Amino acid sequence: MNDPIISINGLNKTYEGGFQALTRVDLSIQRGEIFALLGPNGAGKTTLISVVCGLVNPTEGQVVIDGFDSVTHYRQARERIGLVPQELTNEAFETVWNTVSFSRGLFGKAPDPAHIEKVLKSLALWDKRDNRLMTLSGGMKRRVLIAKALSHEPRILFLDEPTAGVDVELRRDMWEVVRGLRESGVTIILTTHYIEEAEEMADRIGVINRGEIVLVEEKAALMQKLGRKQLTLHLQTPLNELPTTLQQEALSLTANGYELVYTYDGHQDEEGHGISALLATLAREGITFKDLHTRQSSLEDIFVDLVKERA
Amino acid sequence: MNLHPVRAIYMAEMARTRRTLLQSIVSPVISTSLYFVVFGAAIGSRISEIGGVSYGAFIVPGLIMLMLLTQSVSNASFGIFFPKFSGSIYEILSAPISYLEIVIGYVGAAASKSILLGLIILGTSSFFVPLEIAHPFWMLTFLVLTAVTFSLLGFIIGIWADGFDKLQLVPLLIITPLTFLGGSFYSIDMLPPFWQTVTLANPVVYLVSGFRWSFYGISDVSVAASVAMITLFLVASLGAIAWIFRTGYRLKP
Numbered sequence: 001m002n003d004p005i006i007s008i009n010g011l012n013k014t015y016e017g018g019f020q021a022l023t024r025v026d027l028s029i030q031r032g033e034i035f036a037l038l039g040p041n042g043a044g045k046t047t048l049i050s051v052v053c054g055l056v057n058p059t060e061g062q063v064v065i066d067g068f069d070s071v072t073h074y075r076q077a078r079e080r081i082g083l084v085p086q087e088l089t090n091e092a093f094e095t096v097w098n099t100v101s102f103s104r105g106l107f108g109k110a111p112d113p114a115h116i117e118k119v120l121k122s123l124a125l126w127d128k129r130d131n132r133l134m135t136l137s138g139g140m141k142r143r144v145l146i147a148k149a150l151s152h153e154p155r156i157l158f159l160d161e162p163t164a165g166v167d168v169e170l171r172r173d174m175w176e177v178v179r180g181l182r183e184s185g186v187t188i189i190l191t192t193h194y195i196e197e198a199e200e201m202a203d204r205i206g207v208i209n210r211g212e213i214v215l216v217e218e219k220a221a222l223m224q225k226l227g228r229k230q231l232t233l234h235l236q237t238p239l240n241e242l243p244t245t246l247q248q249e250a251l252s253l254t255a256n257g258y259e260l261v262y263t264y265d266g267h268q269d270e271e272g273h274g275i276s277a278l279l280a281t282l283a284r285e286g287i288t289f290k291d292l293h294t295r296q297s298s299l300e301d302i303f304v305d306l307v308k309e310r311a
Numbered sequence: 312m313n314l315h316p317v318r319a320i321y322m323a324e325m326a327r328t329r330r331t332l333l334q335s336i337v338s339p340v341i342s343t344s345l346y347f348v349v350f351g352a353a354i355g356s357r358i359s360e361i362g363g364v365s366y367g368a369f370i371v372p373g374l375i376m377l378m379l380l381t382q383s384v385s386n387a388s389f390g391i392f393f394p395k396f397s398g399s400i401y402e403i404l405s406a407p408i409s410y411l412e413i414v415i416g417y418v419g420a421a422a423s424k425s426i427l428l429g430l431i432i433l434g435t436s437s438f439f440v441p442l443e444i445a446h447p448f449w450m451l452t453f454l455v456l457t458a459v460t461f462s463l464l465g466f467i468i469g470i471w472a473d474g475f476d477k478l479q480l481v482p483l484l485i486i487t488p489l490t491f492l493g494g495s496f497y498s499i500d501m502l503p504p505f506w507q508t509v510t511l512a513n514p515v516v517y518l519v520s521g522f523r524w525s526f527y528g529i530s531d532v533s534v535a536a537s538v539a540m541i542t543l544f545l546v547a548s549l550g551a552i553a554w555i556f557r558t559g560y561r562l563k564p
């Protein structure tokens with residue numbers, strides 16, 4: 001699949017004070033995917049989204065959205081985009097219905113009460129449609145922002161930390177909404193600090209740190225490539241030290257010699273000293289075990305490693 | 312041009328007026344009525360006619376101008392300042408609309424409000440003094456041009472202001488003094504010669520004079536000068552707004 005709906009080329013952003021928030025960012029977002037952008041606070045996630053959506057002027061570089069340059073053909077480019085900002089911003093005195101209808105008109109679409117109704121229902125806001133925004137809870141306000149972004153049927157949806165401040169149950173509901181959107185063909189770019197969210201939702205993951213994209217990878221490939229696995233064998237009888245045939249870096253004894261820990265990644269199997277080789281050696285040495293378990297490192301571990309490494 | 316966004320902004324702004332009906336419409340009407348009581352009835356009875364017009368009637372165009380200027384500036388500046396302040400402007404800036412459409416929506420709404428207000432005050436004043444309108448076409452032209460021009464100015468102030476204090480600053484320090492000194496309540500030739508000359512540097516003088524001419528056929532400066540001045544203002548404001556949007560001044564970092 002090579003049909004980018006967004007291509008970002010050589011993007012630089014230096015803010016007025018001279019702070020460089022983005023450094024030579026090149027990024028392609030594939031049509032119909034869910035792309036998760038991860039990075040520590042201040043990495044440049046919001047800045048990147050803001051440039052794409054036309055809220056921040058780029059210092060250098062170009063963004064093409066569905067074939068339309070975001071500056072010279074901003075109408076065509078922007079009408080495809082829905083943006084849910086990170087900060088909660090609302091016209092406090094407006095009602096939910098009015099503010100969502102306003103967004104649709106603002107994006108050049110004729111009124112369509114049926115669509116607004118559908119959006120509000122999908123976000124569990126229907127009962128609140130006549131409430132003023134200031135009477136809503138924080139999580140509801142965030143859902144109103146999502147409803148506004150969906151009001152004009154965008155092909156691309158940016159979610160800048162959509163689930164910050166949203167309770168667990170609602171977060172799951174929101175994931176459902178996002179999945180439903182993806183099924184209907186909407187491309188979704190989300191930023192998040194909840195790694196489980198990216199792990200759960202994303203097709204691809206990008207990591208940005210200090211304004212530079214340090215990694216873009218299919219989630220599955222990333223997990224496999226970087227995801228270290230650990231096999232822990234609970235031994236029948238403790239060992240004082242490893243026999244010489246087992247002296248290798250990937251092996252270590254813990255828990256007073258009761259546990260043998262083998263750390264490996266996706267490649268070692270191919271090189272001939274994977275798990276089967278290990279088990280064969282153990283059998284030859286007469287080492288028996290009563291239990292075993294494996295653990296795969298999460299995206300979170302990978303992420304922390306990556307950002308620490310580059311810092 | 313796509314009309315949906317313009318309509319959306321315009322209607323949302325007008326809805327805001329309805330929500331704040333009291334402060335948008337009722338309070339200017341009350342304060343104008345107070346001017347009539349104080350200047351027209353109490354003081355005016357001691358002032359002789361000016362150019363054949365009773366003092367009470369003489370101040371009507373000036374009063375309408377005073378309200379028109381201050382209300383246009385405050386409506387338009389608040390209209391754009393508030394979304395900027397609350398952050399909800401992200402939506403306007405990310406929408407597929409041109410700068411012209413944004414301006415037409417906001418400035419159109421603000422100008423509509425002050426035109427409506429001007430007409431209400433005109434109606435109110437007819438209860439206090441006998442009114443005649445010699446040149447209705449020019450009266451409406453001045454009304455509309457002034458409302459639009461000063462709504463544009465208000466829009467600029469709303470974008471420029473980065474706090475509520477600045478939002479009040481320009482109206483308080485510039486617009487109100489200029490209007491009071493702009494011949495709303497007196498004819499320029501009531502001033503000493505030196506101040507007559509100084510006062511000609513005040514743009515509001517031309518607006519009030521032209522507007523009053525459309526009522527009573529009397530003016531302090533030539534009507535052509537009034538029309539030229541307001542056109543100059545309009546063009547300057549449009550130029551400033553074009554520059555603001557081109558550079559993203561105070562809107563896009």
Ligand SMILES: Nc1ncnc2c1ncn2[C@@H]1O[C@H](COP(=O)(O)OP(=O)(O)OP(=O)(O)O)[C@@H](O)[C@H]1O
Nearest residue numbers: 015016019021040041042043044045046047048564
């Ligand atoms: N308007 C601005 N002017 C100057 N610097 C800015 C501006 N906006 C953001 N920055 C700086 O740019 C950097 C990136 O900010 P950005 O908001 O893009 O980070 P982020 O990745 O979204 O962080 P977070 O996870 O906290 O939301 C930060 O160092 C921030 O201080």
Ligand SMILES: [Mg+2]
Nearest residue numbers: 045046086160
């Ligand atoms: Mg951010």
